[in-house]
Amino acid sequence: MTKDIATLLLALLLCHALLLVHLLTVRGTVLGRRPEIRLLLLAMLAICVGDLLLMWRQQLSGPLWLLLSNTSIALGAVLLSAAARCLLTGRSFSRCDLLLLLGGAIGLALLLMQGAAYAWIVSWVNLWLAVLLLPILWRVMRHGRERALRMVLVGGLVGGLSAMARAADPHLATQAPVSLLQPTSPLSAWLFLTMSFGAFSIMFGLLMASFERSAAQLEQMATTDGLTGCLNRGATRTLVGHEIERSRRERRPLALVLLDLDHFKRINDSHGHAAGDAVLQGFAQAVRSRLRHSDIFGRMGGEEFCVVLPSTDRSGAHEVVDALRREVEWLVVEQPGAVRLKVTVSAGTVVFDPLAERMTPSADQLFARADMLLYRAKHAGRNQVQTSGWVSLNPL
Numbered sequence: 001m002t003k004d005i006a007t008l009l010l011a012l013l014l015c016h017a018l019l020l021v022h023l024l025t026v027r028g029t030v031l032g033r034r035p036e037i038r039l040l041l042l043a044m045l046a047i048c049v050g051d052l053l054l055m056w057r058q059q060l061s062g063p064l065w066l067l068l069s070n071t072s073i074a075l076g077a078v079l080l081s082a083a084a085r086c087l088l089t090g091r092s093f094s095r096c097d098l099l100l101l102l103g104g105a106i107g108l109a110l111l112l113m114q115g116a117a118y119a120w121i122v123s124w125v126n127l128w129l130a131v132l133l134l135p136i137l138w139r140v141m142r143h144g145r146e147r148a149l150r151m152v153l154v155g156g157l158v159g160g161l162s163a164m165a166r167a168a169d170p171h172l173a174t175q176a177p178v179s180l181l182q183p184t185s186p187l188s189a190w191l192f193l194t195m196s197f198g199a200f201s202i203m204f205g206l207l208m209a210s211f212e213r214s215a216a217q218l219e220q221m222a223t224t225d226g227l228t229g230c231l232n233r234g235a236t237r238t239l240v241g242h243e244i245e246r247s248r249r250e251r252r253p254l255a256l257v258l259l260d261l262d263h264f265k266r267i268n269d270s271h272g273h274a275a276g277d278a279v280l281q282g283f284a285q286a287v288r289s290r291l292r293h294s295d296i297f298g299r300m301g302g303e304e305f306c307v308v309l310p311s312t313d314r315s316g317a318h319e320v321v322d323a324l325r326r327e328v329e330w331l332v333v334e335q336p337g338a339v340r341l342k343v344t345v346s347a348g349t350v351v352f353d354p355l356a357e358r359m360t361p362s363a364d365q366l367f368a369r370a371d372m373l374l375y376r377a378k379h380a381g382r383n384q385v386q387t388s389g390w391v392s393l394n395p396l
């Protein structure tokens with residue numbers, strides 16, 4: 001297979017330019033506003049400029065061209081490293097990256113000023129690029145969670161090893177290298193190809209990892225209540241539907257609880273909305289701390305919450321919910337000015353037992369029953385739990 005470096009370089013430039021255009025098109029969107037995407041955009045820009053300078057080698061020959069083209073590509077590598085750092089740790093440029101960029105550029109300038117042989121310049125540039133990839137690999141190994149980051153690891157290893165081999169290649173070749181466009185052996189053209197593949201894999205992997213993270217964040221925002229960290233109404237209702245189905249299939253009981261803070265309006269009215277919010281947060285934390293990992297806890301709106309207890313029968317559910325009620329009774333929410341807020345909660349608990357009841361309720365039917373029991377608890381004086389089975393509405 002013949003590999004003409006000029007053609008490879010053109011193909012590479014086109015790939016980089018395409019990625020740059022894609023990054024430009026997401027600007028202004030939720031994805032485009034992510035700081036690592038901005039850094040990736042700048043990295044692609046620097047790399048495209050470096051590619052262009054390499055391609056114009058014939059027109060712009062000389063030490064300045066060598067310095068500019070390679071520094072531009074190295075700057076692209078540092079921007080990639082900053083994008084990886086930003087994605088993984090929330091911080092961008094590290095002093096280490098900037099020192100590596102500056103040190104490499106000064107070293108290259110000194111070699112060029114001394115008129116060093118082209119073979120040594122090739123070695124220096126490739127070692128420089130290999131070293132610039134190390135912080136990316138280190139960060140991904142240390143902090144990486146997203147699956148797309150595996151592409152970054154593969155790219156970093158392939159790119160780094162190829163760059164090191166390219167650094168050694170001019171000293172092993174029988175003929176001295178004179179230009180990037182005239183490879184000294186078929187191996188050097190291959191190494192150019194694998195190094196480019198590595199760099200491209202890093203960029204693409206970082207881009208995909210950023211998309212993966214945005215998707216996870218958007219999903220969390222769409223299913224979570226921002227104030228209390230509980231599931232929101234939509235997500236809770238969906239999960240209740242799944243749990244009813246599971247309970248029917250596995251023939252295990254299921255308890256659905258609606259909890260509503262008592263006289264919550266008074267807290268808002270006498271201490272302000274911020275104090276009300278603090279009470280809601282304290283309440284959510286207190287309830288969450290008493291629940292099992294498999295239980296579901298969601299905020300249905302305002303001061304109404306829902307708890308789903310899988311594999312829990314009627315007496316077990318009543319016990320658990322009454323313990324939650326007592327926990328809330330003991331809760332004290334401290335506010336500025338030594339204000340200590342206390343609150344109580346009423347609960348309606350409905351239990352579906354597939355072994356005792358032949359008819360499987362829908363989520364809406366269970367919610368309606370729990371709501372009716374909650375209403376009873378409110379009217380019977382608040383700060384209490386009303387529990388019943390799904391079919392028989394006799395309180396426990």
Ligand SMILES: Nc1nc2c(ncn2[C@@H]2O[C@H](COP(=O)(O)OP(=O)(O)OP(=O)(O)O)[C@@H](O)[C@H]2O)c(=O)[nH]1
Nearest residue numbers: 260261262263264265266268273274276277302303
């Ligand atoms: N601080 C705060 N208040 C909220 C929020 N959502 C709803 N509220 C308030 O919660 C109060 C609910 O009042 P009501 O529905 O009358 O219920 P209550 O005062 O708890 O009375 P009972 O339920 O009958 O014991 C209203 O004042 C709402 O403005 C919120 O996110 N933060």
